[in-house]
Amino acid sequence: MAAETITRPTFWQIGYVGKAVFYYLAAVAILVFLVGIYQRVTRYTQGTDDPFARLDNLGGRIRSSARLALSNEKQLDRDIVAGLMHAAILWGFLTLLIGTTILGIDMDLYRPLTGESFFVGDFYLSYSLVMDAMGLFFVVGIAVAIYRRYIARSERLWGKHTGREDDLFLWSLFLLGVGGYLTEAVRILGQNFPAHETVSFVGYFLAAVGAGVGISPETAVAAYPAVWWSHSLLALWFVAWVPYAKPLHMLSSFANLVTRDEKAGSRLPGVPLDPSADTELEDVDDFTWKQLLDQDACTKCGRCSSVCPAKEAGRPLDPRDVILDLKNYREQHDAGSEDMPIIADGGTSVIASETMESCLSCMACMDACPVDIEHLTHFTDMNRQLVEQGDVDGHIQDVFQNLMQQGNTFGDSARSRPDWTEELEFEVPDAREQSVEYLWYVGDYPSYDERNRNVARALARIFEHAGVDYGILYEDEVYDGNDIRRLGEELLYVEQASTLIGALEDCEFETIVCTDPHSYNTIENEYSEIDFAEFADDPMLEAPVEGYWNANDEIEVAHYTQVVEGLVNAGKLDLGSVDRTVTYHDPCHLGRYNDEYEAPRELVRATGATLVEMPRNRNNSFCCGGGGGGLWMDHDEDHKPSEERLREAVEDTDASDVEQFVVACPMCVTMFEDGRKTGGFEDDLEIVDLTELLAEALQA
16 A cells, blocks of 8 residues: 555646546647648658669568667767767657656556556656656757757758747757656645655756745645646647657658668669650659658758768758758648749759759768768759750760760770770780680770879789789770769660670679779669660660679679789788878778778788878768769869868878878879869879779889
């Protein structure tokens, strides 16, 4: 019997009428919530089908998403204060929600069915202690969020889409947390400090403060209904508000994690060749249901904006604004506003063409996003629409023309592709004439660009020194198509892929090794998803295979750093020591796209060079500016991304005596050589490809 006294009344001083009114309002709030969720889900179903499976292995998806969400893994990345803040808010909110649910189960199910309550004794004491402790975490987390937004004014939290809705969301959470403690404190004071309520240490402390300033138990009893109703009405209003405003992200973000594509960005959805298929992006209903969910999942946290190299360079791109512009237009469209083009070159449109032309396809925005919004899928669809409309930058049109006429982005003769081999002291094997272990896809820039021909020659010398069984395609090699696909030219990409796969099919080999991470990405992740059965009746394109090429991954695809690391580990390269200090730049398509960070670093260390890291490294690497067609375009910008990256190497790296800036991508070589000149870094450091550093170590 004594144990039953260790509890608290749930509707103290409220009365039967007040209780009935509360349950009525709770039912209304829940109904409004459910209607809002239904409307959201119904709106998603109006989007087009997504080309990728999003709900397969649903149990596994939910488990992995729960681990990501509950661990706050993505929030802790790059900003540990924000990560801890979000963890406190999330865990505190979930605990309070679970605690309220437990109380409801006791009141509305267990007691009516059994005539007893489990909300007593040790259970109640444990419950009160946990709720007070986690509620305190919640309030502290919200307080930190308020400080960062309004006092420290963290730059990434502010933008053109920041508004009163954000203020209302943050302050309502704060008032919910504080209001719960005030309600508890007034009750404890009104009940004259029950001894067991010391476990509710926050509420007990506030009650003691109230008594200390002269609030009597009688005053607390009189004030309690007003305090209780204020807290309860705010809580019920918040429940009803969730589906209609920013709080929706508490649900849509988790749904977005569940439906994410693990290879998003490194592979892009294809375009059906069926002429009857509507592949244009003319209005909001042309987005897939997953893209609509992406837009609703955005929390406006600005992490994508803070890492975008295009934005930092002063270009008219902010990844957050693009996603939220599309969301706002969709909501205005659904409310009856006048239609406008999604994207256009000039005139009125939701997104301007120069915004998408600014994108470098570096995937920094996607890597930084804590809710796995797939920005690049949106961006590519808009680029495809620009191609469809003919609203393409003139330099890019020239590249497309070069590809159609010569099969390379330079517009040079295919016969001159292997000219880089002529200065070698040995003959590079022809993979068309003999079987090889490694078929080396050299790529456009190492084949045609004079600076990058040195990269190709260095790698050839490494292969020869190690006795590698390799060969190249000579003039049968064509451009791989990775970057034109990200510029929206899907059909030309398929034509290039078809030609290259046809050349590969005529050779006998085990592994494809690529000089360029861009080539490596598309051959590894995208070629196997082209359904050439669609082209069976297409007179304009000769399908190289029936169905899918390399569908079962029987052909291995590797970047040269991975292959050469294996040679070093096997003792096939006799490397001398290169005595200098270098830093290494992670190419986006090797690092963020394909998660290869260590092989290049192991090779740098194998040369004997001292490797120092730039502040932004590995998945936080800063793009050179060449991806997504950036190599072929001129932009009005404050400074080039390559200049900013070199400045970081010279000024921000721990070792002030960095002599060489090492890269593992021909496009990076080109961009950083240009940035070294335009940024005034010619006397500060030298740009070298990793192949050149290794070749020097061989000579040493």
